[in-house]
Amino acid sequence: MTPPAVFTGWGSALPSTIVTNRDLEQRLDTSDAWIVERTGIRERHVGGTVADLATEAARNALEQAGTRPEDVDMLILATTTPDETVPHTSSIVHHRLGLGGGAMDVNGACAGFVYALVAAYGSLAVGARRVLVVGADCLSRITDWDDRSTAVIFADGAAAVLIEATGGADPLHGGPGLLSHDLGIDGSAHDLLYCPHGGTLAMDGREIFRRAVRATVESATMALSRAKVAVEEIALFVPHQANLRIIEASCARLGIPPQRTAVVLDRTGNTSAASIPLALCDALGTERIADGDLLLLSGFGAGMSWASAVVRWAS
């Protein structure tokens, strides 16, 4: 059991350069209609570095919380596209913001943010008070812009949340925080989605589609079961933003209607570790989340890895 904790701040950061489907029509044998029908994506942001985007998102979260950087005990940066092999990009972000405590990167591909969030609650359980969790990726750097199967999907962005331990009831008895989680991986699926050093992403879209739907449904169902929460009690489902068709197929199987699902990929594309917190921040910005709401977060990605969490929101 992790201690009760609240979200005191959140923030996002997107590069200023927007690439629309119309822009891609100019350079690829594709069309706006095809991209929207197959993916739900209309435009995406590209540019910047993971350190730049993560720093901006984290700064926004700190400012909203009114928390001094030095009072943060841990920074966990979920990214699958670190700016350098060494050192970990979180060290740059930690330095730029003047954070206290330690910092580490977590690479769980598109499931990375939920992995990082679970690790953050674990940090609270061993004594940290405030943990900054950031998802940030610059997938445009490892995308072949002449490959229409991947160029229309992948993009760049970052979003952050600051969680802080609080008193009161534990999450399984009405308090805020993490009720349950489910983490898993099937490393035999390596060849479905990978990128060698210096190369670009290779993807078997059809098989990923099938596995993604099943992994999302099974993992989300496991997390709900462990939390002893019925799917009808979930106020908002925040899935990984890979493809609207995957989200719709998963929601249909889980029994979650579109009005209780967060979708941001029409404006962001697939930003890997940043996608779930970007969707979360977008939902908060449009006041779709209230204190006491139960949220279901669920991600899947290369590995193939998957991760789900049930969280009771309080700010």
Next chain:
Amino acid sequence: MSDDATFEKFKSCAVEVLQVPGDKVVRDARFADDLDADSLDLVELVMALEETFDITVDEAELDGIETIGQAFDLIAAKL
């Protein structure tokens, strides 16, 4: 199970996943032209068929599947 009964089960999956009327789900119907179904719709249909018939279809087996009849034969051969 008779072929007719198997096809009826197959058809109800197709009606649900592809959201088409049952009378359009005939052997000669082409996924793209007659049922307005794209490659991801076919993947979703096969997922539903795998679960309904408790079989496994490899992704490579979907290559060249263009009609309801071809998809049905692929499934029927596994029963």
